[in-house]
Amino acid sequence: MAKRLIPTLNRVLVEKIVPPTKTPAGILLPEKSTKLNSGKVVAVGPGSYDKAGNVIPVGVKEGDNVLLPEYGGTQVFLGDKEYHLFRDEDILGTLHD
Amino acid sequence: MAKRLIPTLNRVLVEKIVPPTKTPAGILLPEKSTKLNSGKVVAVGPGSYDKAGNVIPVGVKEGDNVLLPEYGGTQVFLGDKEYHLFRDEDILGTLHD
Amino acid sequence: MAKRLIPTLNRVLVEKIVPPTKTPAGILLPEKSTKLNSGKVVAVGPGSYDKAGNVIPVGVKEGDNVLLPEYGGTQVFLGDKEYHLFRDEDILGTLHD
Amino acid sequence: MAKRLIPTLNRVLVEKIVPPTKTPAGILLPEKSTKLNSGKVVAVGPGSYDKAGNVIPVGVKEGDNVLLPEYGGTQVFLGDKEYHLFRDEDILGTLHD
Amino acid sequence: MAKRLIPTLNRVLVEKIVPPTKTPAGILLPEKSTKLNSGKVVAVGPGSYDKAGNVIPVGVKEGDNVLLPEYGGTQVFLGDKEYHLFRDEDILGTLHD
Amino acid sequence: MAKRLIPTLNRVLVEKIVPPTKTPAGILLPEKSTKLNSGKVVAVGPGSYDKAGNVIPVGVKEGDNVLLPEYGGTQVFLGDKEYHLFRDEDILGTLHD
Amino acid sequence: MAKRLIPTLNRVLVEKIVPPTKTPAGILLPEKSTKLNSGKVVAVGPGSYDKAGNVIPVGVKEGDNVLLPEYGGTQVFLGDKEYHLFRDEDILGTLHD
Numbered sequence: 001m002a003k004r005l006i007p008t009l010n011r012v013l014v015e016k017i018v019p020p021t022k023t024p025a026g027i028l029l030p031e032k033s034t035k036l037n038s039g040k041v042v043a044v045g046p047g048s049y050d051k052a053g054n055v056i057p058v059g060v061k062e063g064d065n066v067l068l069p070e071y072g073g074t075q076v077f078l079g080d081k082e083y084h085l086f087r088d089e090d091i092l093g094t095l096h097d
Numbered sequence: 098m099a100k101r102l103i104p105t106l107n108r109v110l111v112e113k114i115v116p117p118t119k120t121p122a123g124i125l126l127p128e129k130s131t132k133l134n135s136g137k138v139v140a141v142g143p144g145s146y147d148k149a150g151n152v153i154p155v156g157v158k159e160g161d162n163v164l165l166p167e168y169g170g171t172q173v174f175l176g177d178k179e180y181h182l183f184r185d186e187d188i189l190g191t192l193h194d
Numbered sequence: 195m196a197k198r199l200i201p202t203l204n205r206v207l208v209e210k211i212v213p214p215t216k217t218p219a220g221i222l223l224p225e226k227s228t229k230l231n232s233g234k235v236v237a238v239g240p241g242s243y244d245k246a247g248n249v250i251p252v253g254v255k256e257g258d259n260v261l262l263p264e265y266g267g268t269q270v271f272l273g274d275k276e277y278h279l280f281r282d283e284d285i286l287g288t289l290h291d
Numbered sequence: 292m293a294k295r296l297i298p299t300l301n302r303v304l305v306e307k308i309v310p311p312t313k314t315p316a317g318i319l320l321p322e323k324s325t326k327l328n329s330g331k332v333v334a335v336g337p338g339s340y341d342k343a344g345n346v347i348p349v350g351v352k353e354g355d356n357v358l359l360p361e362y363g364g365t366q367v368f369l370g371d372k373e374y375h376l377f378r379d380e381d382i383l384g385t386l387h388d
Numbered sequence: 389m390a391k392r393l394i395p396t397l398n399r400v401l402v403e404k405i406v407p408p409t410k411t412p413a414g415i416l417l418p419e420k421s422t423k424l425n426s427g428k429v430v431a432v433g434p435g436s437y438d439k440a441g442n443v444i445p446v447g448v449k450e451g452d453n454v455l456l457p458e459y460g461g462t463q464v465f466l467g468d469k470e471y472h473l474f475r476d477e478d479i480l481g482t483l484h485d
Numbered sequence: 486m487a488k489r490l491i492p493t494l495n496r497v498l499v500e501k502i503v504p505p506t507k508t509p510a511g512i513l514l515p516e517k518s519t520k521l522n523s524g525k526v527v528a529v530g531p532g533s534y535d536k537a538g539n540v541i542p543v544g545v546k547e548g549d550n551v552l553l554p555e556y557g558g559t560q561v562f563l564g565d566k567e568y569h570l571f572r573d574e575d576i577l578g579t580l581h582d
Numbered sequence: 583m584a585k586r587l588i589p590t591l592n593r594v595l596v597e598k599i600v601p602p603t604k605t606p607a608g609i610l611l612p613e614k615s616t617k618l619n620s621g622k623v624v625a626v627g628p629g630s631y632d633k634a635g636n637v638i639p640v641g642v643k644e645g646d647n648v649l650l651p652e653y654g655g656t657q658v659f660l661g662d663k664e665y666h667l668f669r670d671e672d673i674l675g676t677l678h679d
Contacts, residue, residue, distance in 0.1 A: 005164055007190040008156050045190070046156075051148040051245075051536075051633040059590050059628075067587055067658065074189065076164065085189055092656065092667055093589040093627070102261055104287040105253050142287070143253075148245040148342075148633075171286065173261065182286055199358055201384040202350050239384070240350075245342040245439075268383065270358065279383055296455055298481040299447050336481070337447075342439040342536075365480065367455065376480055393552055395578040396544050433578070434544075439536040439633075462577065464552065473577055490649055492675040493641050530675070531641075538632040559674065561649065570674055 003078055007045035010058050010088035013076070014039035014066060037068045038095055042083060058088045065095040100175055104142035107155050107185035110173070111136035111163060134165045135192055139180060155185045162192040197272055201239035204252050204282035207270070208233035208260060231262045232289055236277060252282045259289040294369055298336035301349050301379035304367070305330035305357060328359045329386055333374060349379045356386040391466055395433035398446050398476035401464070402427035402454060425456045426483055430471060446476045453483040488563055492530035495543050495573035498561070499524035499551060522553045523580055527568060543573045550580040585660055589627035592640050592670035595658070596621035596648060619650045620677055624665060640670045647677040 007013050016039040022028055041064040047055040060066055069092060073084035104110050113136040119125055138161040144152040157163055166189060170181040201207050210233040216222055235258045241249040254260055263286060267278035298304050307330040313319055332355040338346040351357055360383060364375040395401050404427040410416055429452040435443040448454055457480060461472040492498050501524040507513055526549040532540040545551055554577060558569040589595050598621040604610055623646040629637040642648055651674060655666040 003162075003192045003194060005190045005192055008188055009186060011189060013190070043190075049147060049153055050631060050635040052635055053147040053149055053151045053153060054635045056631055056635060065585075069656065074166065076189070089591060091590055092593060092658070093587045093595070093625075095585045095587055097585060100259075100289045100291060102287045102289055105285055106283060108286060110287070140287075146244060146250055150244040150246055150248045150250060171263065173286070197356075197386045197388060199384045199386055202382055203380060205383060207384070237384075243341060243347055247341040247343055247345045247347060268360065270383070294453075294483045294485060296481045296483055299479055300477060302481060304481070334481075340438060340444055344438040344440055344442045344444060365457065367480070391550075391580045391582060393578045393580055396576055397574060399578060401578070431578075437535060437541055441535040441537055441539045441541060462554065464577070488647075488677045488679060490675045490677055493673055494671060496675060498675070528675075534632060534638055536633040538634055538636045538638060559651065561674070 005043060005076065005078055005083075007043055007085060009045050010048040010056070011045045012041055012058060012060060012066075012086050012088055012091060013043040014068065014073070014084050014086055014091075015042050015081075016068070016084060017065075037070055039066055039068055039084065040064070041066055044088075048088070060088065060091055060094060067092040067095055102140060102173065102175055102180075104140055104182060106142050107145040107153070108142045109138055109155060109157060109163075109183050109185055109188060110140040111165065111170070111181050111183055111188075112139050112178075113165070113181060114162075134167055136163055136165055136181065137161070138163055141185075145185070157185065157188055157191060164189040164192055199237060199270065199272055199277075201237055201279060203239050204242040204250070205239045206235055206252060206254060206260075206280050206282055206285060207237040208262065208267070208278050208280055208285075209236050209275075210262070210278060211259075231264055233260055233262055233278065234258070235260055238282075242282070254282070254285055254288060261286040261289055296334060296367065296369055296374075298334055298376060300336050301339040301347070302336045303332055303349060303351060303357075303377050303379055303382060304334040305359065305364070305375050305377055305382075306333050306372075307359070307375060308356075328361055330357055330359055330375065331355070332357055335379075339379070351379070351382055351385060358383040358386055393431060393464065393466055393471075395431055395473060397433050398436040398444070399433045400429055400446060400448060400454075400474050400476055400479060401431040402456065402461070402472050402474055402479075403430050403469075404456070404472060405453075425458055427454055427456055427472065428452070429454055432476075436476070448476065448479055448482060455480040455483055490528060490561065490563055490568075492528055492570060494530050495533040495541070496530045497526055497543060497545060497551075497571050497573055497576060498528040499553065499558070499569050499571055499576075500527050500566075501553070501569060502550075522555055524551055524553055524569065525549070526551055529573075533573070545573070545576055545579060552577040552580055587625060587658065587660055587665075589625055589667060591627050592630040592638070593627045594623055594640060594642060594648075594668050594670055594673060595625040596650065596655070596666050596668055596673075597624050597663075598650070598666060599647075619652055621648055621650055621666065622646070623648055626670075630670070642670070642673055642676060649674040649677055 041060050041062050044058040047057040050056050069090055073086045076083045138157050138159055141155040144154040147153050166187055170183045173180045235254050235256055238252040241251040244250050263284055267280045270277045332351050332353055335349040338348040341347050360381055364377045367374045429448050429450050432446040435445040438444050457478055461474045464471045526545050526547050529543040532542040535541050554575055558571045561568045623642050623644050626640040629639040632638050651672055655668045658665045
């Protein structure tokens with residue numbers, strides 16, 4: 001019953017990462033370490049149009065780990081899994097190890 | 098008495114899909130599985146104009162299954178059937194099996 | 195005393211169609227069947243200017259049956275007949291049998 | 292002491308026409324027949340600039356009978372005669388017999 | 389101590405004309421004759437930029453008698469004389485005998 | 486400890502001139518003579534971008550005496566000296582003797 | 583566990599500098615000397631798009647000392663270190679000794 005979503009324009013489908021609130025050893029992490037609001041890009045749209053009618057490609061790609069704004073995004077359920085849709089320009093950055 | 102509507106500009110005429118709240122066996126589905134707000138595209142406009150005066154074609158086509166925003170859209174009755182009109186850019190994505 | 199109005203820019207002069215609330219046999223129609231807010235185009239302006247200074251022609255033409263938004267439009271009396279002026283982009287679509 | 296005004300940009304100087312509320316025979320006219328808010332164009336500006344720096348000429352000309360919006364316009368007294376200044380794009384249309 | 393001001397962009401420095409409230413013979417003028425809000429252009433800026441980066445020259449020139457909006461403009465004192473700065477596009481028109 | 490600031494885009498760093506409220510002989514000046522809100526330009530940014538991607542240079546230069554708006558500007562301390570940052574387009578004009 | 587962030591578009595990652603409130607000798611500094619709201623640029627995005635679809639590079643670079651607005655910016659934690667994200671155009675200027 002799970003459907004696949006191809007976003008329109010510069011929309012980006014993201015699966016949020018729930019940050020751990022404890023270390024593997026069970027020690028509670030301080031709140032600020034757990035506040036990182038990040039997610040994994042699951043699908044991206046074809047891009048939006050600039051004023052001259054050309055397509056501006058989306059700045060992130062499938063598989064990217066992204067930093068998300070604290071508010072915003074549209075909650076979407078596909079099957080029974082929760083995702084969020086963001087506009088390309090609202091994604092704050094990409095995260096790398 | 099049912100009339101056919103050809104939308105203007107980048108408007109898209111959508112017939113909403115009422116999600117099942119029970120399985121075929123009669124088991125109630127959890128609320129989040131039923132929240133998918135989707136519809137089928139019935140008709141699309143010719144597209145809107147960019148700032149250079151060129152037409153930007155509509156990004157979805159007749160027959161597409163689309164994911165709709167929770168709010169917005171204009172309720173329209175043709176004959177006694179209910180439809181909704183959305184602007185092309187307000188449609189969140191297309192759904193595929 | 196009835197004057198003829200030539201709209202400016204992308205304005206469209208529309209005579210609204212009052213939908214019947216009964217069938218010819220006198221049976222009251224359910225409210226939703228009577229909610230279709232449509233009209234007939236009586237006159238259209240020459241079009242508006244895009245940012246490059248070119249004229250964008252109006253998307254509907256005299257005689258078209260149009261679907262109108264529930265709100266908006268400017269009430270105009272010519273002689274003692276009531277009309278409404280709409281901006282081209284506010285007309286939702288054209289209706290066809 | 293009456294001065295002549297040359298409007299700037301796309302401004303249009305209009306002398307409003309007070310509609311008769313009685314017929315020549317003295318019969319009171321119904322209110323809706325008297326609501327036509329029209330005027331005569333007395334002077335027009337040279338036009339406004341589009342984004343490419345070109346002048347867009349004003350869409351009405353001296354002597355035109357114009358349909359005016361119910362609200363808006365700037366009241367101006369030249370000598371002791373009352374006029375109104377409208378932006379070109381706020382004039383609803385031209386009236387013809 | 390009086391300094392000279394060269395306005396920036398499309399700003400216009402205006403000395404307002406206080407309209408007489410009596411005739412030379414001492415007869416009080418009706419209020420509407422005295423409401424003409426006009427001034428004399430003292431200095432103009434070099435013009436503002438359009439979207440293509442070109443300068444749009446100011447539409448009025450030093451010495452012009454101009455019709456001013458009832459509200460707006462920035463009060464400026466040079467020496468002990470009062471002036472007002474207006475944006476070019478807020479000046480309603482030029483006055484001629 | 487005093488640092489030098491190079492403003493970004495079309496920002497202008499201004500040191501405000503506190504107008505004298507007395508003449509050199511100690512006579513109090515009337516309030517309107519003291520209201521001139523002026524300053525000296527200390528540093529200017531490289532300019533902002535127009536819609537075509539070209540730089541629009543800042544309209545004032547280091548050393549200019551400028552007329553400032555009554556409100557606005559960002560208070561900045563460099564060392565223990567107070568300055569204000571204004572956007573180029575908010576500066577009302579340049580003052581000359 | 584500390585991740586590296588590459589900002590999107592014209593975003594700039596800044597580590598704020600906490601100004602000293604005492605001199606090295608322990609003397610309390612006056613409040614205005616301590617109000618300088620500055621930071622060090624840690625990472626910059628690739629730039630934003632102008633209306634013609636070209637990239638406008640970010641005006642500051644890694645390592646720059648920047649003057650920040652009193653409000654605004656998005657708080658971000660990477661590992662347990664606090665950073666702020668600013669849009670390029672909100673950074674007031676660069677600071678130099």
